[in-house]
Amino acid sequence: MRNICMIVSYDGTSYSGFQTQVNQETIQDVIEDKLQRITGEKIKIISSGRTDAGVHARAQVFNFHTNSSIPTKRWCLAINDWLPKDIVVRAAYDVPLDFHARKWAKSKTYVYSINNHRYKDVFKQKYQLHYPTFLNTDEMKLALEHIVGEHDFTSFCSLKSDKSSHIRTIQRADLEVYNPSEFENRIDITITGNGFLRQMVRIIVGTLIEIGAGKRKSEDMKIILAAKDRLKAGSTALSDGLTLWEVHYKVSEMKML
Structure with a gap:
């Protein structure tokens, strides 16, 4: 099991915020869908916090657990090939299993x-x-x-x-x-x-x-x-x-x- 942390930029104009909401398209939903396509796993991401509808991010942080063997340096290319043009993953890291994007944020x-x-x-x-x-x-x-x-x-x-x-x-x-x-x-x-x-x-x-x-x-x-x-x-x-x-x-x- 690995814990992957990513830094993502997004234009929030077309989305109902970051966090999943019923019957709304959110940044989290889009990212989780693409990660599932890449890994074949049901992925649930943990963000540093939610942003409201229409709010943008230069460097939002999230993490997720996976059994995927994709090399760290390949994660950005792998997911950006699937993401829409208003969402871009800028960095990916292997982090300790207990890392939590929200709880560890200062x-x-x-x-x-x-x-x-x-x-x-x-x-x-x-x-x-x-x-x-x-x-x-x-x-x-x-x-x-x-x-x-x-x-x-x-x-x-x-x-x-x-x-x-x-x-x-x-x-x-x-x-x-x-x-x-x-x-x-x-x-x-x-x-x-x-x-x-x-x-x-x-x-x-x-x-x-x-x-x-x-x-x-x-x-x-x-x-x-x-x-x-x-x-x-x-x-x-x-x-x-x-x-x-x-x-x-x-x-x-x-x-x-």
């Missing part, structure tokens, strides 16, 4: 991208939220400072959350602006934490946009956190702009590419 990094230019970018519009009016990024940066550290993020998670605790630790929350030419003005919000609640990043971003647009003040972020009330936060930003960027492990072999 933290995750998400990036939310906003196109703050007047016009949409035809080549990147599936991966950005288009917000064509001015955003005060200085105020947004100040607001982000309030979410760093350990907090109860009840105000920033879906009312459908099934988690018993909403306490999470955010280790990093940055905002960078890229405007290399008159044709691009992009805002990237990067958040790293030890765990994320359902729609947490998207609600944080939706609130930041309201702050940037002058509808709220940067210090309101602290007040919203303390309220522990979803209705106090902003709207949920669209899934288009959100990408699971990296999953962090202590095991050296799991270093992201």
Whole structure:
């Protein structure tokens, strides 16, 4: 028996999230189907976590157990020949039998991208939220400072959350602006934490946009956190702009590419 770990990138536009759902096409379903074709085994993969419908991933991590003798260096070629063009396995490793993609993960990094230019970018519009009016990024940066550290993020998670605790630790929350030419003005919000609640990043971003647009003040972020009330936060930003960027492990072999 072997335990294989893979790093996969995907465009989540056409899928109902990563995790299997009844009567919905998901990334997990597609990958498991292709692995079964390759190995002849009924494969069940374990991911580092689920991503919602329409959310993308640069480096999602999953593992599965198999009796297949396919050499490690051949796994990527073997499965990518079967996968659709919006899903690509980027790396494969043999890992200890007890490795668990979710339980061994120490933290995750998400990036939310906003196109703050007047016009949409035809080549990147599936991966950005288009917000064509001015955003005060200085105020947004100040607001982000309030979410760093350990907090109860009840105000920033879906009312459908099934988690018993909403306490999470955010280790990093940055905002960078890229405007290399008159044709691009992009805002990237990067958040790293030890765990994320359902729609947490998207609600944080939706609130930041309201702050940037002058509808709220940067210090309101602290007040919203303390309220522990979803209705106090902003709207949920669209899934288009959100990408699971990296999953962090202590095991050296799991270093992201």
